[in-house]
Amino acid sequence: MRTSVKKLATAVSASVALMAAGQATAEIKIGIAGPMTGPVAQYGDMQFSGARMAIEQINANGGVDGEMLEAVEVDDVCDPKQAVTVANRLVNEGVQYVVGHLCSSSTQPASDIYEDEGVLMITPASTSPDITERGYELVFRTIGLDSMQGPVAGRYIASLNPERVAVVHDKQQYGEGIATAVRDTLNASGVEVAMFEGITAGDKDFSSLITKLKQADVDYVYYGGYHPELGLILRQARQADLDAIFMGPEGVGNKDINTIAGEAAEGLLVTLPPSFDQKAENQALVQAFADKGEDPSGPFVLTSYTAVQLIADGIEQAASTDPADVAATLRANSFQTPIGTVQYDDKGDMQSFEFVVYEWHSDGSKTPVN
Amino acid sequence: MQDLLYFLQQLINGLTIGSAYALIAIGYTMVYGIIGMINFAHGEIYMIGAYTALITITGLAALGIAWLPLILIVALICAVLVSSSMGWAVERVAYRPVRGRHRLIPLISAIGMSIFLQNYVHLAQGSRNIGFPALIQGGFQFGSPDSFQTSISYMQITIFITTLICMTALSLFISRSRTGRACRAVSQDLGMANLLGIDTNRIISATFIIGASLAAVAGLLLGMYYGSIDPLFGFIAGLKAFTAAVLGGIGSIPGAMLGGLILGVSESMTSGYLSGEYKDVVSFGLLILILLFKPTGLLGKPEVEKI
DSSP states (O other): OHHHHHHHHHHHHHHHHHHHHHHHHSEEEEEEEEOSSSTTHHHHHHHHHHHHHHHHHHHHTTTBTTBEEEEEEEEOTTOHHHHHHHHHHHHHTTOOEEEEOOSHHHHHHHHHHHHHHTOEEEESSOOOGGGGTTOOSSEEESSOOHHHHHHHHHHHHHHTOOSOEEEEEOSSHHHHHHHHHHHHHHHHTTOOEEEEEEOOTTOOOOHHHHHHHHHHTOSEEEEESOHHHHHHHHHHHHHTTOOOEEEEOGGGOSTHHHHHHGGGGTTOEEEEOOOGGGSGGGHHHHHHHHHTTOOTTSTTHHHHHHHHHHHHHHHHHHTOOOHHHHHHHHHHSEEEETTEEEEBOTTSOBSOOOOEEEEEOTTSOEEEOO | OHHHHHHHHHHHHHHHHHHHHHHHHHHHHHHHHHHOOOOTTHHHHHHHHHHHHHHHHHHHHHTTOOOHHHHHHHHHHHHHHHHHHHHHHHIIIIIGGGTTSOTHHHHHHHHHHHHHHHHHHHHHHOSSOEEOOOOSOOEEEESOTTSOOEEEEHHHHHHHHHHHHHHHHHHHHHHHSHHHHHHHHHHHOHHHHHHTTOOHHHHHHHHHHHHHHHHHHHHHHHHHHHOEEOTTHHHHHHHHHHHHHHHHOTTOHHHHHHHHHHHHHHHHHIIIIIOGGGHHHHHHHHHHHHHHHOTTOSSOOOOOOOO
8 A cells, every 4th residue: 555655646746747847848948148247247248137127027918929038048258268167167057048248259259159050149238340241141230339339439430620630549458449449530530639548457556648638729529438447547537636527438337437437537428328218118127127127228138038039029029939930030130129219230239320429427427428 | 857757757666566475485485495486376465455445435434434544554454364364364275285395286276376366356346447546645746737747646645654563563563573583583494493493384484474464454555556456466476476575586575675676666767667568578588687697686695405
């Protein structure tokens, strides 16, 4: 008698386990890869918050063709070596769709792995043109390129008729890429670039650079890079009485620059994607973020949301979960998303994406200038 | 005239950063001088000093205390206390049990300690840059207001004076005090000093405590000078200070001071006259050159083979 009860119990638990396994397969895994820790973790927060919201909303509406989306979140610390490790981990876990990575220098090596392993990747933040220059089939983005952002900044500075401009960058793929585009645009519009020079990311002492900027007597300084360095440059420049106006790309445009630079952040110019959260058609979505206590105003929140939505729409329209079919569908059609109509070119770049110049304030707010 | 002012400004920039490097380098050089190991966790001790100072300053501000000298002195005392007990504990936990083994073992232990402390601060304080309040502002200006002006800020002056006081105090301590004499004896011959009744464990602990205290002073000063700190703050500074110690001759205290100043000035001159991109190339190139022609560093004593 005892044994038969035991057998029955085993049989029941085995069948329960089988049923659970059966349900678990009806899920589409979406990898979200970005920095959860490290110096640029706050951009990762934006990315994760946007992607999670999209997954929640799609699942609440019945998923994609009845299949639920499941997020697999990994931390690449915005470090190229870590990015390769986590990309391999996602592939091993059977993930076929990735929203990420964030830093261009991480996205580039990770995308090699995804392309080889047949994983579709949409980066919501990497703006380096090189990423889509390699003829990859499965690499897309929901953000513009440095080659679009640099000229916007360069043309804006040129329109102010400056006498002398300095262009500084952090020698990394993202920063140097934009800085080069800014310099070329300035040169083309006949503005003298008095200085074009790199610093080392992670440095803390910029007194020599600032002395040099003072000596060169520049009116404008464009900095290609991220906020930890520019925050310090602004602060140390203010202390050394350098009265030039600084400008930077969206990598410097977040509230952390205020905790570093304090008052010196006032008047900084930043090129950013337009505030998608201000658009009338996105107000329901903005409210959904507010209900969760999250802030949708960061530059990468809605681009990440869009990346997830494109994957879901792509799977639905292709009627297939094969990433190659989904990629072909994304290229062939146009999609209505919170960041506007998305239409891809052959390389996987959006055909149009605009950047706007903002003036940054010492309380962390910003106002458009043109 | 303008070129001279520019040169002076770069010199001031270099000397400021160089004196801070020297303060950190003392910790490397004293430990090496006494037990012949490189304490790679020293940069992290400096970072912890900076964090402690910032936490103290924020805490005092929250209590409504606004009298600057009091804030600075309390922050300095707290930073020195926390860092020096940390320096002592690191030696006790990670180095003493492996002392006297193969050279590589304490080295690996030190690297492990460095990684541990860095990640501990990552977890405890978060990985973001934290702004350091600018407590000492303003400065002197030289030259006509229409063209280039050389400026020396009160902050830079504070760094020079504090470094000078610390270095003088350290030199007096090493040359005059009983413990200082014991330190010199231990660095010359640890075994013999032990036989002569010197408590070598106590002297080694004292060395770690002195090095950590100076690093904490540097942490407070550089935190204020730069304006922000993060958990990786100690890594690069530690590397630079280690270079300064080797440049001046590792094991030699005046060598660490000289090495720090040379490194600081060569960095700022390279950024000022060549390009910031070549800053590290020139400083490390200089290190290689000096080591090629004078392997013991500028002021290092040639090692006498003991028979």
